[in-house]
Amino acid sequence: MDEKCSCDNCELKELFVDSLEEDHMEAVCSSKKEKDYSVGEVILKERTQIREFTYLKSGLVKLFRSDPSGSEQIITIAKPMDYVSLLSVFSNDEYNYSVTALEDSVTCSLNLENLRMMMRENGGLALSLLQKMSRAADRIILDTLEIRKKHLRGRVAYLLLYFSDNVYFSSEFDLPLTRKEMAEYVGMTTENVIRTLSEFRKDGILKIYGKTIQIVNQELLRSISEFG
Amino acid sequence: MDEKCSCDNCELKELFVDSLEEDHMEAVCSSKKEKDYSVGEVILKERTQIREFTYLKSGLVKLFRSDPSGSEQIITIAKPMDYVSLLSVFSNDEYNYSVTALEDSVTCSLNLENLRMMMRENGGLALSLLQKMSRAADRIILDTLEIRKKHLRGRVAYLLLYFSDNVYFSSEFDLPLTRKEMAEYVGMTTENVIRTLSEFRKDGILKIYGKTIQIVNQELLRSISEFG
DNA sequence: CGCGGCTTTGATGTTCATCAAGTAAAGTGG
DNA sequence: CCACTTTACTTGATGAACATCAAAGCCGCG
Numbered sequence: 192m193d194e195k196c197s198c199d200n201c202e203l204k205e206l207f208v209d210s211l212e213e214d215h216m217e218a219v220c221s222s223k224k225e226k227d228y229s230v231g232e233v234i235l236k237e238r239t240q241i242r243e244f245t246y247l248k249s250g251l252v253k254l255f256r257s258d259p260s261g262s263e264q265i266i267t268i269a270k271p272m273d274y275v276s277l278l279s280v281f282s283n284d285e286y287n288y289s290v291t292a293l294e295d296s297v298t299c300s301l302n303l304e305n306l307r308m309m310m311r312e313n314g315g316l317a318l319s320l321l322q323k324m325s326r327a328a329d330r331i332i333l334d335t336l337e338i339r340k341k342h343l344r345g346r347v348a349y350l351l352l353y354f355s356d357n358v359y360f361s362s363e364f365d366l367p368l369t370r371k372e373m374a375e376y377v378g379m380t381t382e383n384v385i386r387t388l389s390e391f392r393k394d395g396i397l398k399i400y401g402k403t404i405q406i407v408n409q410e411l412l413r414s415i416s417e418f419g
Numbered sequence: 420m421d422e423k424c425s426c427d428n429c430e431l432k433e434l435f436v437d438s439l440e441e442d443h444m445e446a447v448c449s450s451k452k453e454k455d456y457s458v459g460e461v462i463l464k465e466r467t468q469i470r471e472f473t474y475l476k477s478g479l480v481k482l483f484r485s486d487p488s489g490s491e492q493i494i495t496i497a498k499p500m501d502y503v504s505l506l507s508v509f510s511n512d513e514y515n516y517s518v519t520a521l522e523d524s525v526t527c528s529l530n531l532e533n534l535r536m537m538m539r540e541n542g543g544l545a546l547s548l549l550q551k552m553s554r555a556a557d558r559i560i561l562d563t564l565e566i567r568k569k570h571l572r573g574r575v576a577y578l579l580l581y582f583s584d585n586v587y588f589s590s591e592f593d594l595p596l597t598r599k600e601m602a603e604y605v606g607m608t609t610e611n612v613i614r615t616l617s618e619f620r621k622d623g624i625l626k627i628y629g630k631t632i633q634i635v636n637q638e639l640l641r642s643i644s645e646f647g
Numbered sequence: 648c649g650c651g652g653c654t655t656t657g658a659t660g661t662t663c664a665t666c667a668a669g670t671a672a673a674g675t676g677g
Numbered sequence: 678c679c680a681c682t683t684t685a686c687t688t689g690a691t692g693a694a695c696a697t698c699a700a701a702g703c704c705g706c707g
Contacts, residue, residue, distance in 0.1 A: 311546055382663095
């Protein structure tokens, strides 16, 4: 789009690096579509044709599925470099989950057929995507099992530490999820998420100002996450 | 190993079909290693170097992980064509789960480095494996979420129907899992698995002879699985 | 035959979901 | 900008679902 290929400056170029010859690189660059989303906007919708391979350039999103009764389950939270369209993309023709933005986000999409073609011609690219996808799927599966083992306090602790350690890299941050969403992620009720947070506050583990969380006693929180 | 390549007759050849040129096919064939396992034998062990790409030719296996305290969580049950070493293989250098045989099983292994090389040279092969892996991961993730939503009765019903519909294709079959393993799979206690089975028996939904299960009222079981 | 693992049932207590009710915060339209 | 509505958050009380504990029968195997 620019005079030179704008993908050259993309911090995600490494994703394809070593795998893409110059001509393919240009094909990618000219066919890619960047899109902006603000908080709450729908990026992908369940039961919808998959035509593109989409990944997250910046922001934070949630993957979830909803059932007829209207309730939702959050599958995972994804930040840049976690694949957004990892599930289903190469195995299904419809998404079996939805994605919405938890923070203002930018995605970049490639035509899936083109990508498939490139992968067929370029095994290194295919292998590199396989690796990334494998890693992403692993994380979801292991996290889910991990959460399932824990009691409510452990689940909430785990979730808070996830944001602190892997997303915001700080002991103080703004929760990108509502209490309800936290509940949908770790499989408990909204009321009990709140109750648990309140307990943590009373125990001096957290300070809570609405969505803003400050972890005061990290050590204790970690041990609750591990053994609770 | 035989006078001709023995893989020509392998029912899993299609896995590579259209993707493997003749010379690669022979490389695969001569380097592959088939192994027999009987019930209960360990096929892969957690925290162990991944050197091979292993898949299941026949039999039935469980993937699970154990924690320090000794308790185990079953990740999934795999039958032939479900990938055995799908998780981690392309993303990690150690297995993060173990695999043991639930029935007498035969596996076939390829050297992982060789396979990687073939995939680099042959994008079609890589794409085909990506597809299979994606499907397998999807199934695990969605099944886990599905199970999590349900109450105990629904979980047990779901599990029984899984065996009936997808493994044994019959309303009567021998459970390949102990009651304890069933519990480890669906996240409940052994006692409650037993209690639930007994309830189903009393309600005339099942007949139970030790490990042998006969589903009498399939319709009801399905509705319990769906709504319970 | 007796030991250990798997299975079964009952009694008890804890954890958690549900229900109810109220406060705070955040959009919405006049 | 303020009343109005809706959505998010919070706390308490209650009961249901489930884990835990205990005890006994069963079965295969050395």
